[in-house]
Amino acid sequence: MTVRIFVDGSAGTTGLEIIDRLAGRPELAVATLSDERRKDPAARADALAAADIAILCLPDAAAREAVALIGDGATRVIDASTAHRTAPGWDYGFPELRPGQRERIAGSARVANPGCYPTAFLALMAPLVDGGLLAADWPWTVNAASGYSGGGKAMIAAFEDADAPDASATAFRLYSLGATHKHVPEMQTHARLAYPPLFAPAVARTYRGMLVDVPVPAQAMRAAPAELRAALADAHAGSPLISVAPENNGPALGIEEVAGTDRIALHVFTDATSGQARLIAAIDNLGKGAAGAAVQNLNLMAGLPETSGLRL
Ligand SMILES: NC(=O)C1=CN([C@@H]2O[C@H](COP(=O)(O)OP(=O)(O)OC[C@H]3O[C@@H](n4cnc5c(N)ncnc54)[C@H](OP(=O)(O)O)[C@@H]3O)[C@@H](O)[C@H]2O)C=CC1
Numbered sequence: 001m002t003v004r005i006f007v008d009g010s011a012g013t014t015g016l017e018i019i020d021r022l023a024g025r026p027e028l029a030v031a032t033l034s035d036e037r038r039k040d041p042a043a044r045a046d047a048l049a050a051a052d053i054a055i056l057c058l059p060d061a062a063a064r065e066a067v068a069l070i071g072d073g074a075t076r077v078i079d080a081s082t083a084h085r086t087a088p089g090w091d092y093g094f095p096e097l098r099p100g101q102r103e104r105i106a107g108s109a110r111v112a113n114p115g116c117y118p119t120a121f122l123a124l125m126a127p128l129v130d131g132g133l134l135a136a137d138w139p140w141t142v143n144a145a146s147g148y149s150g151g152g153k154a155m156i157a158a159f160e161d162a163d164a165p166d167a168s169a170t171a172f173r174l175y176s177l178g179a180t181h182k183h184v185p186e187m188q189t190h191a192r193l194a195y196p197p198l199f200a201p202a203v204a205r206t207y208r209g210m211l212v213d214v215p216v217p218a219q220a221m222r223a224a225p226a227e228l229r230a231a232l233a234d235a236h237a238g239s240p241l242i243s244v245a246p247e248n249n250g251p252a253l254g255i256e257e258v259a260g261t262d263r264i265a266l267h268v269f270t271d272a273t274s275g276q277a278r279l280i281a282a283i284d285n286l287g288k289g290a291a292g293a294a295v296q297n298l299n300l301m302a303g304l305p306e307t308s309g310l311r312l
């Protein structure tokens with residue numbers, strides 16, 4: 001049986017990446033709207049109703065509107081926006097989060113695709129907090145850098161087009177300086193932390209790729225530092241997408257490590273002298289951080305092989 005898919009927002013950065021991953025799959029019938037009709041609510045309502053599964057690659061307001069357009073209809077939804085990631089009635093679309101999540105997604109009608117930064121953060125933190133190796137009641141900090149495609153079409157233009165309204169010639173910039181970033185609630189909620197993490201994101205002059213770095217002070221450690229890597233490897237054993245590097249692997253890490261793939265590479269660095277550690281995840285913001293995750297969730301929901309169409 002063919003699964004009918006509608007990609008709402010197919011002309012955007014994430015939408016195009018999803019379309020690319022769905023190409024050449026005979027088990028799927030993928031619908032999109034033409035440039036003239038793609039923002040027409042009536043055309044979108046019809047396309048949403050005709051789909052078994054709709055993938056929303058839209059700004060939050062338009063994603064909420066799409067869900068309202070579906071109403072009580074039978075169409076199942078994967079929402080790539082921030083709108084529903086901690087909302088009641090929605091399942092969080094990170095199959096590797098903890099045991100049972102994969103099955104929950106497979107049976108769900110409303111799946112919220114995670115944010116790119118939270119995906120990397122949760123791959124590191126959820127198993128270690130769940131396992132009691134790291135304190136849940138600790139004010140965690142998170143440092144991160146993203147490729148500029150993370151900001152969608154507007155940020156791509158700012159980095160690539162000198163005539164764009166907010167054109168920027170910088171190589172690396174910090175942002176979200178005076179405001180709480182929209183990803184903080186989902187990091188706190190899904191890692192089951194007592195406090196919202198202090199999140200310090202940055203954007204670098206490279207199209208895609210991401211590093212997320214969680215410093216672990218000795219005081220936040222609830223186990224010997226040498227246990228962290230083994231616990232992560234155990235939690236993600238058998239995962240086709242998440243790998244854990246040997247402890248203290250390399251003198252430096254680059255933002256491009258898994259760029260162009262749908263994988264996550266986890267790293268644990270420990271310092272015996274201070275008792276501190278650094279937990280670092282490399283992902284592609286458009287891969288497992290967005291489109292790869294959406295396609296993985298689609299595969300699970302449709303009962304198809306989990307990694308079909310993914311970039312391994
Ligand atoms: N980029 C990334 O790395 C990630 C993005 N996301 C999320 O995915 C979603 C899409 O982001 P991204 O692809 O980067 O953004 P883009 O700005 O590149 O794309 C958004 C698309 O939505 C279209 N759109 C806007 N309003 C409507 C509407 N009312 N009806 C139909 N289409 C509409 C836009 O049209 P137009 O082309 O005319 O502007 C555009 O094509 C966002 O919620 C974002 O937060 C999630 C994880 C990572």
Ligand SMILES: CC(=O)N[C@@H](CCC(=O)OP(=O)(O)O)C(=O)O
Nearest residue numbers: 080081082115116146150151203
């Ligand atoms: C570099 C950059 O600007 N990144 C985006 C996050 C991209 C992402 O994860 O998308 P969601 O909006 O769906 O959460 C930001 O910080 O807002």
